[in-house]
Amino acid sequence: MAVPRPIEQFQLGGRALPPCAAPLAWRVLQMDIRGGNAIAAFMKLYGSYNSPFARHCRVALIQAGLPWEFVETDATGAAKRSPTQKVPFLEDGDLKLTDSSSILKHIRDRSAAPFLPTVSSLERYCMVNTALDACVNIFLLERYDRLRVSDSAYLTRQQARITSTFRELEAGPLPTALPLGDDDLRLACFLDWALFRKRIDLDEFPSLMALLSLAREDQAFAATAPVP
Numbered sequence: 001m002a003v004p005r006p007i008e009q010f011q012l013g014g015r016a017l018p019p020c021a022a023p024l025a026w027r028v029l030q031m032d033i034r035g036g037n038a039i040a041a042f043m044k045l046y047g048s049y050n051s052p053f054a055r056h057c058r059v060a061l062i063q064a065g066l067p068w069e070f071v072e073t074d075a076t077g078a079a080k081r082s083p084t085q086k087v088p089f090l091e092d093g094d095l096k097l098t099d100s101s102s103i104l105k106h107i108r109d110r111s112a113a114p115f116l117p118t119v120s121s122l123e124r125y126c127m128v129n130t131a132l133d134a135c136v137n138i139f140l141l142e143r144y145d146r147l148r149v150s151d152s153a154y155l156t157r158q159q160a161r162i163t164s165t166f167r168e169l170e171a172g173p174l175p176t177a178l179p180l181g182d183d184d185l186r187l188a189c190f191l192d193w194a195l196f197r198k199r200i201d202l203d204e205f206p207s208l209m210a211l212l213s214l215a216r217e218d219q220a221f222a223a224t225a226p227v228p
């Protein structure tokens with residue numbers, strides 16, 4: 001049986017509206033009347049609930065407190081609507097963004113919040129992303145082509161990349177208090193997804209597990225947890 005999903009599309013100021021209030025609020029939110037012209041005032045994020053990239057964008061949207069809609073989209077939908085054929089992608093009026101990083105930059109800008117303000121935070125975010133891409137690549141090859149890491153020299157290299165990145169991140173420094181920056185949020189989205197998909201074992205990486213536990217104390221992060 002299908003598991004009911006949280007109604008994120010009716011977020012207002014970070015609070016989910018009850019379903020009965022949502023349709024009216026939804027219509028009101030769509031309109032920003034200026035000089036008699038109605039303009040769209042909400043963003044549409046296309047993605048899947050369990051994508052770690054889309055989750056990071058959902059966390060940022062909840063934190064920003066801006067009106068937005070989540071449009072659940074599978075690989076076929078992504079192939080039709082985005083040139084990269086990946087999720088997430090975002091529409092904000094005429095603006096179309098096809099990567100979680102540009103989406104995050106846009107959301108943070110719209111809410112006057114910083115996005116990876118230092119070279120070291122950008123570097124850390126990129127490093128995490130490289131390992132996350134490798135892990136998603138391994139996962140999708142297994143799912144689509146039944147290809148296992150042990151069957152492929154390149155996938156063995158991808159797996160080694162993930163392990164060496166985790167070792168580097170485990171050595172720290174890691175944050176001990178909220179709020180997390182986008183580098184650590186990306187890492188937490190990665191770790192939670194990889195545990196959910198049984199891609200990693202964090203026994204060897206207690207500091208990374210501590211970071212994930214800290215992230216789970218964040219309301220927006222907790223509200224967007226992967227759903228089996």
Ligand SMILES: N[C@@H](CCC(=O)N[C@@H](CS)C(=O)NCC(=O)O)C(=O)O
Pocket residue numbers: 050051052053075078085086087088098099100101136140
């Ligand atoms: N660089 C992209 C990566 C997004 C990505 O890999 N998304 C996965 C889902 S988690 C996807 O759509 N994969 C489909 C495919 O590879 O065909 C981003 O940051 O948004």
